Amino acid sequence: MLVFNKNYQSIWPDESDPSVIRVIDQQKLPFFFETRELRSVEDVYGAIKDMTIRGAPLIGAAGAFGIYLATLEITSLTNVDQHLANAARYLISCRPTAVNLSWAVNYVLDRLKKDTFAPSLSSAALKAAMEICEMEKENCRQIGKHGLKLIEKISKRKKGKPVNILTHCNAGWLACVDYGTATSPVYFAHDKGIPVHVWVDETRPLNQGARLTAWELGQYGVPYTLIPDNTGGHLMQHGMVDIVIVGSDRTTRTGDVANKIGTYLKALAAYDNKIPFYSALPSTSIDFNIRNGLSEIPVEERDPGEVKTVTGFIDKKILSVRICPENATAVNYAFDVTPAKYITGLITEKGICRATEKDIKEMFSDKFK
Amino acid sequence: MLVFNKNYQSIWPDESDPSVIRVIDQQKLPFFFETRELRSVEDVYGAIKDMTIRGAPLIGAAGAFGIYLATLEITSLTNVDQHLANAARYLISCRPTAVNLSWAVNYVLDRLKKDTFAPSLSSAALKAAMEICEMEKENCRQIGKHGLKLIEKISKRKKGKPVNILTHCNAGWLACVDYGTATSPVYFAHDKGIPVHVWVDETRPLNQGARLTAWELGQYGVPYTLIPDNTGGHLMQHGMVDIVIVGSDRTTRTGDVANKIGTYLKALAAYDNKIPFYSALPSTSIDFNIRNGLSEIPVEERDPGEVKTVTGFIDKKILSVRICPENATAVNYAFDVTPAKYITGLITEKGICRATEKDIKEMFSDKFK
Numbered sequence: 001m002l003v004f005n006k007n008y009q010s011i012w013p014d015e016s017d018p019s020v021i022r023v024i025d026q027q028k029l030p031f032f033f034e035t036r037e038l039r040s041v042e043d044v045y046g047a048i049k050d051m052t053i054r055g056a057p058l059i060g061a062a063g064a065f066g067i068y069l070a071t072l073e074i075t076s077l078t079n080v081d082q083h084l085a086n087a088a089r090y091l092i093s094c095r096p097t098a099v100n101l102s103w104a105v106n107y108v109l110d111r112l113k114k115d116t117f118a119p120s121l122s123s124a125a126l127k128a129a130m131e132i133c134e135m136e137k138e139n140c141r142q143i144g145k146h147g148l149k150l151i152e153k154i155s156k157r158k159k160g161k162p163v164n165i166l167t168h169c170n171a172g173w174l175a176c177v178d179y180g181t182a183t184s185p186v187y188f189a190h191d192k193g194i195p196v197h198v199w200v201d202e203t204r205p206l207n208q209g210a211r212l213t214a215w216e217l218g219q220y221g222v223p224y225t226l227i228p229d230n231t232g233g234h235l236m237q238h239g240m241v242d243i244v245i246v247g248s249d250r251t252t253r254t255g256d257v258a259n260k261i262g263t264y265l266k267a268l269a270a271y272d273n274k275i276p277f278y279s280a281l282p283s284t285s286i287d288f289n290i291r292n293g294l295s296e297i298p299v300e301e302r303d304p305g306e307v308k309t310v311t312g313f314i315d316k317k318i319l320s321v322r323i324c325p326e327n328a329t330a331v332n333y334a335f336d337v338t339p340a341k342y343i344t345g346l347i348t349e350k351g352i353c354r355a356t357e358k359d360i361k362e363m364f365s366d367k368f369k
Numbered sequence: 370m371l372v373f374n375k376n377y378q379s380i381w382p383d384e385s386d387p388s389v390i391r392v393i394d395q396q397k398l399p400f401f402f403e404t405r406e407l408r409s410v411e412d413v414y415g416a417i418k419d420m421t422i423r424g425a426p427l428i429g430a431a432g433a434f435g436i437y438l439a440t441l442e443i444t445s446l447t448n449v450d451q452h453l454a455n456a457a458r459y460l461i462s463c464r465p466t467a468v469n470l471s472w473a474v475n476y477v478l479d480r481l482k483k484d485t486f487a488p489s490l491s492s493a494a495l496k497a498a499m500e501i502c503e504m505e506k507e508n509c510r511q512i513g514k515h516g517l518k519l520i521e522k523i524s525k526r527k528k529g530k531p532v533n534i535l536t537h538c539n540a541g542w543l544a545c546v547d548y549g550t551a552t553s554p555v556y557f558a559h560d561k562g563i564p565v566h567v568w569v570d571e572t573r574p575l576n577q578g579a580r581l582t583a584w585e586l587g588q589y590g591v592p593y594t595l596i597p598d599n600t601g602g603h604l605m606q607h608g609m610v611d612i613v614i615v616g617s618d619r620t621t622r623t624g625d626v627a628n629k630i631g632t633y634l635k636a637l638a639a640y641d642n643k644i645p646f647y648s649a650l651p652s653t654s655i656d657f658n659i660r661n662g663l664s665e666i667p668v669e670e671r672d673p674g675e676v677k678t679v680t681g682f683i684d685k686k687i688l689s690v691r692i693c694p695e696n697a698t699a700v701n702y703a704f705d706v707t708p709a710k711y712i713t714g715l716i717t718e719k720g721i722c723r724a725t726e727k728d729i730k731e732m733f734s735d736k737f738k
Contacts, residue, residue, distance in 0.1 A: 030694040202676070202692065204573060204597040210693040218694050226699040228573040228676055229598045230631025234705035237633070237663060262599025264606070268637040294606060307571070307597055310679040312690025319690055321681025323571065324579040325399040325587050330595040336603035 001173040001180075001187070002219050003033060009178050010058050011065065011133065013126065019072055021065045023053050026174055030215035031313040038062075041070045041087045048094045048101075051206060055175020056249045056285050057136045060100030064129035066091045067108040071122040080121070084109060096298040097258055097335045098249040099287045104132050133177045139282035140179035142349035147185025147245065147280055148192070150352070154242045155194045162223070163189070164242045166199040166232055169260035170212035171247025171280065181280040182245040183216065185347065190222050198224040199235060203260060205306040205332060229262050233269040244270045245347070248281040253368070255340030255355025256293025257281075261333050267342040279338075279355070280347040286360070288367050293337040304330035370542040370549075370556070371588050372402060378547050379427050380434065380502070382495065388441055390434045392422050395543055399584035400682040407431075410439045410456045417463045417470075420575060424544020425618045425654050426505045429469030433498035435460045436477040440491040449490070453478060465667040466627055466704045467618040468656045473501050502546045508651035509548035511718035516554025516614065516649055517561070519721070523611045524563045531564040531592070533611045535601055538572045538629035539581035540616025540649065550649040551614040552585065554716065559591050567593040568604060572629060574675040574701060598631050602638040613639045614716070617650040622737070624709030624724025625662025626650075630702050636711040648707075648724070649716040655729070657736050662706035673699035 001008065014020035014037070021038040027050065028034050036052055038044050044066035047053050053062050070087035074080055088109055092102045111128035118124030154163045171182035179187060189196050198217055203209035210226055217224040227235070235241050244266055250258040257263070257279045270277035290296040307330040309320040324330070343355035353359040361368050370377065372393075383389035383406070390407040396419065397403050405421055407413050413435035416422050422431050439456035443449055457478055461471045480497035487493035523532045538544075540551035548556060558565050567586055572578035579595055586593040596604070604610050613635055619627040626632070626648045639646035659665040676699040678689040693699070712724035722728040730737045 202573065204571065204599060207692050210697075214693045214697050218696065224698065226676055226693050226697050228630065228701075230573060230629075230634065230705075231700070231702055233633040233637070234630060234668070234702050237705070260599075261597065261603060264602040265599065265634040265638055268602070268641055269634055272637055299603070307595060310681055310690065310692060312679055312692040314688060314690045319683060319688070321679065321683045321688055321690055323576050323679060323681040324583045324595050327587065328579075328583050328595050329593065331600070332597075333600055333603050336599075336606070 001178060001216065010174050011053065011061050011177060021069065023047060023062070024174065025052050026054060026212060027052050028318065030211050031318050038065070038069065041066050041073065041090065044069060045091060045094050054208070055170065056098035056100045056247065057176040057181070057282060059095060059098055060104035060284060061129065061133050061136060061177050063091045063101045064104040064108045064132045067105055068122065068125035068129045071125045074121070084112070095300060097300045098285070100284050103284050107132060136177045136282060136284070137179065139284070139349040140176050140181060140184050143181055143280050143282065143347050144179055144184030144188040146351050147278070147347045148188040150243060150276070150278065151185055151189040151194060151196065158242070160195060162195040162197040164197050164199060164240055166201070166235070166241045166244045166266065167213060168201040168209065168246045168263050168266055169203045170208040170216070172213050172216040174212050174216060175247060181247045181282065183213070184280065185245065186222060187220060190220065196222060198222060199232065199241060200224050200226050201229050201232060201262070202226060203262065204229055207310070208260070232266050236269045236273040236275050241275055244275060244277045246279055248279045248285050249335055250297050251279065251281055251286045251346065252290045252293045252296070253286065253288045253360055254291045254357045255343060255346065255360060257338045257343055257355070258293055258297045258335050259338065261336050264336040264338045267338040271342045276344040277342060278345050278347050279343055282349050283364055283367065286364065288369065293339065297337055299336070300334040302332040302334050304332050307332045370547060370585070379543050380422065380430050380546060390438065392416060392431070393543065394421050395423060395581060396421050397687065399580055400687050407434070407438065410435050410442065410459065413438060414460060414463050423577070424539065425467035425469045425616065426545040426550070426651060427543070428464060428467055429473035429653060430498065430502050430505060430546050432460045432470045433473040433477045433501045436474055437491065437494035437498045440494045443490070453481070464669055466669045467654070469653050472653050476501060505546045505651060505653070506548065508653070508718040509545050509550060509553045512550055512649050512651065512716050513548055513553030513557040515720050516647070516716045517557040519612060519645070519647065520554055520558040520563060520565065527611070529564065531566040532558070533566050533568060533609055535568040535570070535604070535610045535613045535635065536582060537570040537578065537615045537632050537635055539577040539585070541582050541585040543581050543585060544616060550616045550651065552582070553649065554614065555591060556589060559589065565591060567591060568601065568610060569593050569595050570598050570601060570631065571595060572631065573598055576679070577629070601635050605638045605642040605644050610644055613644060613646045615648055617648045617654050618704055619666050620648065620650055620655045620715065621659045621662045621665065622655065622657045622729055623660045623726045624712060624715065624729060626707045626712055626724070627662055627666045627704050628707065630705050633705040633707045636707040640711045645713040646711060647714050647716050648712055651718050652733055652736065655733065657738065662708065666706055668705070669703040671701040671703050673701050676701045
């Protein structure tokens with residue numbers, strides 16, 4: 001997508017050095033636009049862990065490139081399988097909630113076993129990782145096309161008045177490889193000349209909404225308004241939200257959606273005010289093995305320091321300020337689970353379906369066991 | 370309540386200078402504990418406007434002292450009524466949502482008319498303002514005693530395991546004159562040796578939870594954990610909250626509760642998880658004239674700059690950092706309204722009642738028209 005009118009993805013292999021994977025440093029946005037080099041499995045792990053890169057589809061792609069970098073680190077031919085298995089386990093352990101990470105890592109390992117015609121293990125791994133990037137881009141494009149129909153319908157009803165879309169966290173192109181999940185329908189609508197306006201939840205503690213979604217939308221020229229996470233309910237009560245679209249870090253086969261902490265509260269408010277609430281996700285974010293989101297999806301607990309501080313910009317510097325008493329105790333759950341009953345539908349690459357096991361099974365019969 | 374083991378109120382007349390009202394500067398907490406002098410109507414207006422002092426009962430008391438300071442500013446005996454009426458109108462205009470402000474200002478004006486035996490207008494006004502302080506303190510004490518019963522009941526059921534109370538914003542003694550509304554039952558329970566633990570919503574944009582409630586509870590030795598505003602729903606889903614108690618800036622005669630933005634979202638989550646949700650408020654926060662909170666309570670819109678920045682502490686200084694793109698548009702609604710149907714009950718100075726017109730009328734028959 002556009003950054004200063006130039007096209008970017010969130011992750012790509014360096015054009016001049018094949019041993020380098022390049023990413024946009026999302027910790028520094030929107031204050032500085034910088035890219036960062038990943039040269040090792042350790043670099044990939046670190047970049048995911050410290051949120052240089054984040055978002056379920058993107059950390060999947062990064063994990064895939066991580067296996068590629070692992071193939072470059074092979075020093076002996078006797079323990080290749082063990083080396084890659086260790087790298088895979090290490091990468092997958094980095095963040096527990098999103099299912100894309102393990103899916104993508106295992107996809108690359110699987111392709112390495114099958115792709116016996118590749119000139120080298122590394123070239124096979126790079127090819128597989130690039131396949132994942134292309135697949136995720138195409139998934140997001142399709143999500144955009146399907147989601148567009150929902151926005152078009154509302155726009156017609158509103159006779160051209162802007163369609164107000166509320167989103168939480170960043171499920172934009174930065175979280176994916178390109179286009180985004182929740183934002184993809186918005187970009188498609190904007191490109192088609194449909195007036196849209198996005199309510200952007202700031203999304204404490206790490207403010208991915210205020211920092212990333214606001215920046216993305218601004219770069220693309222989509223009108224938006226930043227709001228505290230507390231505000232969405234009030235807007236919905238007063239008819240100022242037409243549709244909620246969020247992403248997903250993991251969705252069960254029954255339609256329960258794990259997403260950034262706070263998503264559940266917005267789903268409740270949408271339900272209370274009869275506003276459609278959609279989760280946009282590629283099927284790579286669906287965990288077809290589990291049925292109960294609340295009991296089966298592990299919710300990552302992160303450093304309480306992220307809650308006790310806020311990072312922002314002042315005097316040309318990025319600074320973290322403490323917002324509470326020094327000795328305060330804090331807790332930092334990164335995700336919550338929205339039960340399927342509060343979700344109007346899932347916007348996937350194959351189309352829109354209800355958040356029920358029956359409908360998900362109909363749409364993804366090939367992946368159901 | 371205790372600050373560094375010394376007893377304080379949030380507002381009081383200076384002991385040595387009768388023309389000075391002294392308040393704790395809540396903008397500087399928890400980083401610095403400082404008091405500020407209010408010497409004029411203008412000072413009171415400014416202190417309420419810039420949130421040096423906030424909280425429905427406290428701004429009521431401050432408004433009352435504002436009329437006292439107005440009596441000190443009388444320069445001619447010919448236009449006393451007009452002068453005081455102007456001061457009253459000015460003070461009431463400062464913040465539109467809380468009803469206590471207009472109630473307290475009018476209370477003092479009314480007493481001035483009736484208290485014909487006072488040695489001077491000023492002494493009558495000071496006496497009336499002090500009456501309001503004493504009344505609000507006693508209201509909060511009674512709220513504490515009534516609310517204590519709810520906590521005791523849960524504690525018995527939990528066989529002595531800590532009672533987990535979630536609160537939003539600061540409805541503590543800083544928001545009142547003393548004790549607090551939502552926190553008063555907590556302090557009473559703590560004093561009685563009942564193990565309690567408070568989940569403190571940080572309460573963006575101005576972080577009254579992270580800054581003030583955390584500080585208050587810490588000073589009093591009550592265990593608490595700071596959480597982002599996004600977190601409460603997840604905690605409730607996982608049985609980690611036993612009761613929610615919040616304050617109120619204005620409550621209708623039918624039980625709709627206006628309170629800090631985001632309260633409504635917590636009420637929805639409590640309702641969804643069958644967790645009791647109470648609003649603790651003195652009857653001075655009830656607007657007996659209105660029935661529909663959503664359409665009749667004016668919701669203050671504050672400076673969007675408060676949303677685009679976060680104020681915190683670094684290098685021994687209080688600093689505001691920008692958390693979004695520089696040119697971001699933001700909006701800042703200060704309150705929302707929780708419909709009565711989501712409220713288990715109101716904890717008032719007269720006892721606990723359901724949030725219905727019938728029950729409120731029964732409890733406050735003298736104030737019902």
